[in-house]
Amino acid sequence: LEGNVTRLGRFANYLRAIIPHPDVSLTEMVAKAIGQLALCEGTYTAEYVEFEIKRALEWLGGNEHKKLAAVLILRELAIHTPTLFYQPFQQSFDNIFTAVRDPKPLIRERAVSALRACLRLVAERENKETVNTRYYELAYKEAVSSLMEGSSTKDKSANLGRDDRIHGSLLIINELIMNSAFPDESVREELVEEHESDDVL
DSSP states (O other): OHHHHHHHHHHHHHHHHHOSOSOHHHHHHHHHHHHHHTTSOSHHHHHHHHHHHHHHHHHTTSOHHHHHHHHHHHHHHHHHOHHHHHTTHHHHHHHHHHHHTOSSHHHHHHHHHHHHHHHHHHHHTOOSSOOOOHHHHHHHHHHHHHHSSSOOHHHHHTTOOHHHHHHHHHHHHHHHHHHHTHHHHHHHHHHHHHHHHHHHO
16 A cells, blocks of 8 residues: 555656646646546545645646646546545635636636536535525626626736636636536537547547
């Protein structure tokens, strides 16, 4: 067991040394590997996930390469380790909107994919009797605030133009709509993936 922990720690350090990186495809692959590594059972896992979340949140305030890596890592951890990710969920959820307001479309779109994973995590943890609307309301307020005439203080600090603000808001609203029919949307995505696979063949 001790040997496995050592190997996992070494591999985790290899991955951490690669990003942030200007190559988008490489960053996406490393983020996926970080998510897969978090699936390993053991006492090391909780410490590993906590470290990666903390680092990702710090990177959200960095340059574009750090922001991209951050939202991709948060997305993978939300998908692969929902229980561990949910413990510091509030902080992760709040900070994702920093990247949604980024001037670069690529970062906005990847940030919204992380938001999607977070909203689905919320949906999976609630039932008809206990619906937690807090996160949906927060996301809606973030979207509406940027659609209001004149940019907000947050948008100004991010040097966000009108078109960028509208794009970010529409991305958030789209996720709220999709998440309201989460089971149906999951089926739709599976059908799309199957169709794309058939096209490749």
